[in-house]
Amino acid sequence: MVHPLTALPADPVRDADLIGESRTDPEAFAVLFDRYSSMLYRYVSRRLGPEVAEDLVGETFLIAFARRDRYDAAYHDARPWLFGIVTKLVSRHRRTEAARYRALLRSPADDVVDSPDDRVAAGVTARSTRPALARALAALPARDRDVLLLFAWGDLSYEEVARALDIPVGTVRSRLNRARKKVRAALGDTNPMHEEE
C-alpha cells in the first residue's frame, strides 16, 4: 500500500533540530520547506483543490516560521505541528471544501486519470462509492472531518493528530470512531437497488 503523503526525510537532521537552528540561522527553515511543502500541498489539494493550495502552503510556512521560537523540541517530527497550522487555514475555506465534495456528487467518474492496471478493479469500487463518500464527508462536522482526514489522508497516528489539533488522544479516538461510523453508514446506502431514484 502506497502512502503518497508520507514522505519520511532521508536527511538525517531532525526537524526539531532544524527548527532550533533556524532561530539563529533562518535558512535552516528552508530544509523544512523542502521536506514537507509537497506533502502539504497534496493534502490541501485533496481538501480544497489546487487553486488555493499553493498560497495556503506558503502561508503555513510563514506562520510556522514566525512561531518557530515556540516549537517544543521534544517532538522530533514537525509534521503534526505543520498539519495543525494547515488545518486551521483550511477551516477558513469551508465553503470551498464543501463545494469540492459536492462537485463529486455531480461529476461522472470519467475524470479519474491514469489509473494503473492493477488499480482498475479497486478504482471501479472507489468510483461507485464516490458520491456516498463525498456526501458523508460534506456532512461531517468540521472537527470530526479534520480528525478523519488527518488520519486517513495525512497519515498521522492518533497521537500525532492529537498534537496537531491540540486535543487529548481520547478525543481523537472518539471523533474518529464517530466519523468512520457515519462514513460506513453512508457506504451502506450504496446498495445498487436504491441508487437510481
Add this chain to the structure above:
Amino acid sequence: MDDLKLLRDLGRELEHEPPASLAHQRGRLFAPSTRTRSARAGSRRTRNWTMLALAAGLTAAVVTVPTVLLSGSGTGRPGGPLVGAGVEAPTGPLNVLLVGSDTRAGNNRKYGRHMAGDGARSDTLVLVHLAADRRSAQAVSIPRDSMVRIPECRASDGRKFPAHIGMINSAYMNGGLACTRRTIETLTGVTVDYAMAIDFSGFKDMIDALGGVEITVPKAVDDPKAKLRVPAGRQVLDGEQALGYARARYGLGDGSDLMRIKRQQVLMRAIIKKAADLPADPVRLPAFLKAVQASVKTDDGLGLEEMVALARGLAGMKPSDTRFVTVPWTPYPQDPNRLVWKQPEADQLFKRIASDSK
C-alpha cells in the same frame, strides 16, 4: 467494505501534484525583508517582480506575433500581409488586455496534474496601451491577487456569479476572458479593444517554432523545481528551457527576483530578435503561426486576420519603446497576502491611459 481504504482511494483521486511554482512560496520565507517588520510587503514585491517579468515575456510574444504575421507576407513590408487582406487596420489608440493563463491541461499537464473541472487560472494580467501614433506602448501589469470588485459574470455553463469582492484572477476562473475584460473595464474606466489569452504551453510552443532562442547563460543552472538544467555559456534554449529560465528562481544567480527580471528581459530580447528572422523561413513560419493559433485565444473573434491588421501599425515599433509598469498597490488590510490598488495613484495611471484613448 473498508471505509478507510475507499477514503484513501478517493483522496488519491482528488490529489494534485505540486506545481513548479510552489517553490516560489519558499521565497516568501526568505525575502530579504522577512526578518524585518515588512515581511509581507517583501513577499508581495517578490511576486510583483515575477509577474512583471513574465508579463514582459508575454508582451514581447504578443507584440511579436502580429509583427511576424505581417512581415510574413514575403515582401517584408507593411501593407502586404500573408493573410487578412481586406481587413481594416485599427487606427487610433488601442488597448489590449493580455491574460497569461495556466490551464494545466493538455501539454501543460507536466507542470501540474490536471483534473476535470479545474478552471484555468490567470497568472498574469497585462493591459497594453498603444499610443495613437504607434510609437510607444505601455504595459501595465495587474497583480493577480489584487482584491477588487468583480462585476456579475456568467460562466460558460450558464451559471451566474453575482458581483463580489474577490481576487482579480478569479474573474478568469469564473467567467473567462469576457469576465476578466469586463472587470478591468469597470475598474479602470479604460475600454479594452482586444482581449487575448495565451497559456504557458503556448509560449513554449512559440519558442520551439522559432527554433529556440539564443541566450548567454552566465552560470550553469540545475533547478529541478523549474525542470531546468542548462550548462553555462552561449547557447540555444528550446521552449521548455526558456520557460523554465523565465520562471526559475533557485540555482540561478543570487536567487533574487531582480536577477530573474534581468533574465526575462534577456529572454524577451532574444525572442524578438529571433522572430525578426522568421518571415524568411518557409519551414518555421507555418509552425509558428500554428502555435499562435493554437495557444492564443481571443474573446471576440480577433483572429489572425485582425492580428495582422493590428500589426500594420506596430511594424515600426521597437521593443525598447514599450514601458513596463505595475499597478501601484498596498497590502490588503484584511489579509496581508492580498493587495489592493493604491489610490489615488492607480486611478491616475488609468485615467492617463483612458484620456489618451479618446
